[in-house]
Amino acid sequence: MKSAIILLSGGLDSATVLAFAKQQGFACYALSFDYGQRAQSELAAAQQIGQVYQVIQHQIIPLSLDLFGGSALTDKHIDIPVNGGEQIPVTYVPARNTVFLSLALAWAEVLKAQDIFIGVNAVDYSGYPDCRPEFIQAYQAMANLATKAGVEGEQLQIHTPLIAKTKAQIIAMGMDLGVDYLQTVSCYQADAEGRACGACDSCRLRALGFNEAGFDDITLYQK
Amino acid sequence: MKSAIILLSGGLDSATVLAFAKQQGFACYALSFDYGQRAQSELAAAQQIGQVYQVIQHQIIPLSLDLFGGSALTDKHIDIPVNGGEQIPVTYVPARNTVFLSLALAWAEVLKAQDIFIGVNAVDYSGYPDCRPEFIQAYQAMANLATKAGVEGEQLQIHTPLIAKTKAQIIAMGMDLGVDYLQTVSCYQADAEGRACGACDSCRLRALGFNEAGFDDITLYQK
Numbered sequence: 001m002k003s004a005i006i007l008l009s010g011g012l013d014s015a016t017v018l019a020f021a022k023q024q025g026f027a028c029y030a031l032s033f034d035y036g037q038r039a040q041s042e043l044a045a046a047q048q049i050g051q052v053y054q055v056i057q058h059q060i061i062p063l064s065l066d067l068f069g070g071s072a073l074t075d076k077h078i079d080i081p082v083n084g085g086e087q088i089p090v091t092y093v094p095a096r097n098t099v100f101l102s103l104a105l106a107w108a109e110v111l112k113a114q115d116i117f118i119g120v121n122a123v124d125y126s127g128y129p130d131c132r133p134e135f136i137q138a139y140q141a142m143a144n145l146a147t148k149a150g151v152e153g154e155q156l157q158i159h160t161p162l163i164a165k166t167k168a169q170i171i172a173m174g175m176d177l178g179v180d181y182l183q184t185v186s187c188y189q190a191d192a193e194g195r196a197c198g199a200c201d202s203c204r205l206r207a208l209g210f211n212e213a214g215f216d217d218i219t220l221y222q223k
Numbered sequence: 224m225k226s227a228i229i230l231l232s233g234g235l236d237s238a239t240v241l242a243f244a245k246q247q248g249f250a251c252y253a254l255s256f257d258y259g260q261r262a263q264s265e266l267a268a269a270q271q272i273g274q275v276y277q278v279i280q281h282q283i284i285p286l287s288l289d290l291f292g293g294s295a296l297t298d299k300h301i302d303i304p305v306n307g308g309e310q311i312p313v314t315y316v317p318a319r320n321t322v323f324l325s326l327a328l329a330w331a332e333v334l335k336a337q338d339i340f341i342g343v344n345a346v347d348y349s350g351y352p353d354c355r356p357e358f359i360q361a362y363q364a365m366a367n368l369a370t371k372a373g374v375e376g377e378q379l380q381i382h383t384p385l386i387a388k389t390k391a392q393i394i395a396m397g398m399d400l401g402v403d404y405l406q407t408v409s410c411y412q413a414d415a416e417g418r419a420c421g422a423c424d425s426c427r428l429r430a431l432g433f434n435e436a437g438f439d440d441i442t443l444y445q446k
Contacts, residue, residue, distance in 0.1 A: 059291075064284055068333045094332035095325060098369045102318060102325040109317035110291045135368040142361035146321045151352045 003027045004115035004159075005104045006055070010045030012184045012206060013119035013162055016174035018053050020161050021117045023177060029111060030058040031104050035093070036066025041194035045185040052183065061103060065093060097130035101139055101158065108156065109147050117159045123166050136160055167209030175215060182218050195222045226250045227338035227382075228327045229278070233268030235407045235429060236342035236385055239397035241276050243384050244340045246400060252334060253281040254327050258316070259289030264417035268408040275406065284326060288316060320353035324362055324381065331379065332370050340382045346389050359383055390432030398438060405441050418445045 004026035008014045021028050030050040034043060043060060050058040097120060104116045120131040129135060140158045144150040162170050174181065186206045187196035196203050198221045210217035227249035231237045244251050253273040257266060266283060273281040320343060327339045343354040352358060363381045367373040385393050397404065409429045410419035419426050421444045433440035 061287055061290065062285065065329060067282055067284065068330045093329075094371075095329035095366075095369055098366070099322075099325040099329055102322040106288060106316075106318035106322055107291045129371060129374045130369045132368070135365070138361070138365035138368050142358070142365045143318075143321070145355070145358040145361050146318055146353045148317070148352060 001025065001027045002115060003029060003056075003111050003113040004117055005029050005031055005108050005111070005113055006117045007100055007104055007119065008032050008046045008050060008058070009119075010042035010047075010049065010184060011119075011186045011202075012167075012174070012181055012209075013121060013170060014046075015049045015179050015181070015184045016170055016177065017117050017119040017159075017161060018049060018055070019174060019177040019179045021159070022053050026115060026117075028053065028055045029107065029113070030055040031100075031107060032058070032060045033063045033065075033100060033103070034060055035063040035096075039185060039187060039190040039194075041190045041192055042185045045183055045194055048183050052180070059107065063099070063103075065096070065099070068094060095130065097128075097135070098139070101143075105143050105147065105156070109149060112149065114149065114154055114156050115159060116156070117161070119162050120160050121162045121165065121167075121170070123164065131163075133160070133163055136163070166212070167205050168212035171209045171213040171215060175213070182220070186219075191222055193220075195220045197222055224248065224250045225338060226252060226279075226334050226336040227340055228252050228254055228331050228334070228336055229340045230323055230327055230342065231255050231269045231273060231281070232342075233265035233270075233272065233407060234342075234409045234425075235390075235397070235404055235432075236344060236393060237269075238272045238402050238404070238407045239393055239400065240340050240342040240382075240384060241272060241278070242397060242400040242402045244382070245276050249338060249340075251276065251278045252330065252336070253278040254323075254330060255281070255283045256286045256288075256323060256326070257283055258286040258319075262408060262410060262413040262417075264413045264415055265408045268406055268417055271406050275403070282330065286322070286326075288319070288322070291317060318353065320351075320358070321362070324366075328366050328370065328379070332372060335372065337372065337377055338380050338382060340384070342385050343383050344385045344388065344390075344393070346387065354386075356383070356386055359386070389435070390428050391435035394432045394436040394438060398436070405443070409442075414445055416443075418443045420445055 006018045008030040032046045122132050143156045185194045186202045188200040188202050189197050196219050229241045231253040255269045345355050366379050408417045409425045411423040411425050412420050419442050
């Protein structure tokens with residue numbers, strides 16, 4: 001059984017990715033970050049999802065990305081946008097996927113795992129540069145030069161099973177896999193119980209996804 | 224005046240890099256990590272060096288790399304080797320430079336800086352894969368696809384002024400720049416006062432460097 005690291009945020013996408021990796025027969029290790037994100041209930045969701053899928057280990061790494069500032073997701077002085085439309089929105093956390101993949105890479109080296117799963121998506125990606133296929137390819141090339149395993153001829157693979165899917169297709173895939181989306185938190189400003197605002201970009205994308213996929217939106221909203 | 228992030232460990236190499244970046248006219252921001260390294264006096268040295276060079280800001284990011292284990296530098300159950308000779312030694316911290324550069328990249332994005340300095344060295348590099356020029360080139364290519372600045376056409380540059388130098392050449396360069404090496408800690412197992420063991424790979428490389436450069440070894444040793 002091959003081991004894999006799954007980046008698990010507690011959101012809809014990464015829960016779907018974990019279900020997929022598990023179905024593919026990987027021994028799954030979940031990795032989450034406490035990086036000063038506003039919605040701490042996202043982390044509680046990640047823990048619950050990790051338990052449901054019986055991951056072998058779930059590490060939650062404290063990471064002070066808020067020290068750098070610069071994002072509405074970690075800086076309480078910047079408002080969460082509710083109307084979309086920008087090229088790269090203020091919810092972009094600088095270099096987030098680069099940082100998360102790097103820590104996944106470190107853990108993969110220790111576990112001698114050659115597989116990392118990440119729920120990036122280039123379709124409904126809100127304009128984040130680090131969700132594009134060309135970024136993932138460049139990351140994989142770099143990672144294979146960075147590591148002891150790479151030097152010794154092993155090839156690390158970064159799996160992005162959602163990269164070409166719309167939110168509706170992701171939800172349909174997750175429904176097939178039996179993901180309980182009630183356990184997931186997508187909202188940028190969810191409350192302590194994980195209830196969604198219904199107005200931020202992430203909420204709007206999620207609601208649209210359920211609608212387009214032809215499923216009831218089971219998300220719990222604040223009002 | 225252009226801003227640059229300098230990865231500053233408190234060791235001889237990164238102190239030399241900071242002096243070099245300052246001399247090149249960069250507005251310097253220092254970045255260090257408290258990653259469970261055994262030699263905590265290294266961090267005290269980093270702080271002192273940052274003050275000497277009047278960096279604009281010095282961030283010390285807590286980072287629990289020791290949660291992953293796998294290195295003699297962060298795992299107290301693995302002995303520090305004193306006889307060298309291995310291909311990739313147990314002092315290798317998995318994906319360390321990848322992780323450090325990724326956090327530097329995050330801060331660079333926030334500061335709108337296009338320059339990151341890192342004191343990697345491919346000559347006396349103890350066999351670490353993430354110190355080689357091909358790794359740095361791949362990292363830079365990835366970083367330019369990862370970021371908002373990259374998407375908008377800016378080019379990030381990773382400066383590695385020491386990459387092709389021997390330890391003796393680095394020390395000669397630092398002496399020219401006026402670096403006070405008494406303030407630096409290179410030892411993998413320095414004591415609380417920053418005094419070196421004199422036996423680990425890092426101590427041996429440093430002592431040899433002073434000798435070959437024709438300078439007295441001013442390092443404080445434990446005995």
